[in-house]
Amino acid sequence: MIARISLAALAIALVSGCSTPSPVLGGKNIGYGDSKAVELVTNEFGSTDLQMIAESMTRSLAQSGILQGRPVVQVYDVKNKTSEYIDTREITTSIKTQLMKSGTARFASDNTQMQSQVDQLKLQNQSGLYKKNTVAKTGNMIAAKYRLEGSISSIVKRSSDYKDVFYKFSLQLIDVESGLAEWMDEKEIRKTTER
């Protein structure tokens, strides 16, 4: 009997020994939170809105059936029509990352990366610093079949004890050759605060 208990105790000790967390330094009122937790600190645009928009857009686009055979897509900036400092590029980066990870699309260099891309090609081809057979050849960049663009707008209303913010995010995928919009979706978010 005693042997069995001590065995159990040993087992517990062993198991708990394995799961010892990393030591924590300092930190009285500081802690890590769940990055997916619903954030309701103020009713301005926040992390949850960004995640909600990115997720719903990615799902809709991936399930639409347009992106057959991993086409090349060029992402444009999302136009910010609100008066809030919303980093819209972070929304498109999230959408891009999720589409890329699921293997549904490939992405051409967008406006911001283009300069670095051109600079690197020039450096390799014109500086004479690199071994010939490792140099990337010019004229081989892949052009986009589709372009992805969108906008975010908001309607803000407030009274002395009530604030209502309505966001609308819309995104569309356009065939570069035909100019036709092949897919389009929007996400609406309403946030209200009572004082």
Add this chain to the structure above:
Amino acid sequence: MASRVLTVATLVAAVQLAGCSAFRSYDSELQETNQHLSSGNVDAALQLLEKNNKGEDKDLLYYFEKGELLRSKGDLAGSQLAWRSADDVVFKWEESVKLDTDKYLSQFGSYLVNDKVRRYEGYDYEKVMLTTQMALNLLAQNDFDGARTEIKKTHEREAVIAELRDKEYLKREEEAEKEGVKTEYKDLQGYPVAALDAPEVVGLKNSYQSAFSHYLSGYVYEALGEKGLAAPGYRKAAELRPNTPLLEQALLELDKPAAKTTDSDVLIVIQSGLAPARDSVRIPLPLPISGNLVITPLSFPVIKEDTSTAHFSEIYLNDRELKLTALNSTTAMSRRALRDDMPGIILRTSVRAISRGVAQKQLNDVNPLAGLAVGIASTVTEGADTRTWRTLPDETQVARVRLRQGEHQLSLPSSLGGSQVSVKIDRPFQVVTLRVVGNQVFAGGPALHVEPKATAQAVASLKQP
């Protein structure tokens, strides 16, 4: 005997208090400092500032003024260092507000302490202008990424301030009702009410949002290619200063495809004058003390506008007139801050005077001499808070132009001495900032060079036969 000891002790306490910040006349200290600045002697201004702040524990105001003086001297790194210390103080304030707003508000609303013995924590517009000025320092060195950080901090801080003030005004209304103080600043006989009700003051949305700050943020984001963030900057600026063509134009241009040109997009920023001073005026108010209405003189702050620099609305670029658009007035913001604070100041000052009056009456009944001493001491210590960031520029005006890369000449109107500044434009986006105080022009950064006065005047006299 005991009463005499008490009297002496009270007088000693009053004299001792005189040594501390309660008796520091910030207005006269800074008047002298600013005189040195407007005569172009920045080193003397800096020496005086150091002389007046000998203590180990420097406060926010010292760093505010030091940063601006070093910036005028052209020492951008030193200026940034001083302002970084100021930014730390503001950051701590911001954290304490975010962590426990109610605790902060109840401490601030304390009736016991006179405003001027409180540790200086800066007016809201000063906090917003601090990071805006820091961004200008970095832009003078073409550091757009650094400026982006300061600008992001500015609008995040603005949001914290907005939320705090919302709560504060609500709480104050409730308390004024509870204490039964119904005096408004319009009821103060002899108080310059018109200055607080001027259209440029009432027209502001609040005391802390600056159209210039948001316009600059739009420009920096645009220069960095982040149009999604540039748009709200321009839009907010346009909301704060409606019917300003420059701001509406910026928003329209943002949507146009980039022009195929090698010319630079240059933002010229002219900051002129000095922030207004705060002075104390005494106004008698009837207060209910121990059941009687007693006319008691109370001290209230007033804003004194700076007159060191003449107003101008154009400069000359390569000898051609360039109209400036005013985007920021510290005087208007400062007046607005006082206008919004006045109900709180009246409430705190009245409640303090009432409780002091009651205590003095009780003491008078027992010991008239001690009562008199307390009366003298309180009259001396009671005065409005006159501290405020004084070297901060008053007006900020801008012009946005497309310029060919290379050397250009900027000159000021002859009414301001007609100083000439040569500017080297060599970036696709570039910010050129000039500071004008009196007849002096200050410019920092590698791209600017203020030409010696003598030649400037010679050129001016040649052109005006």
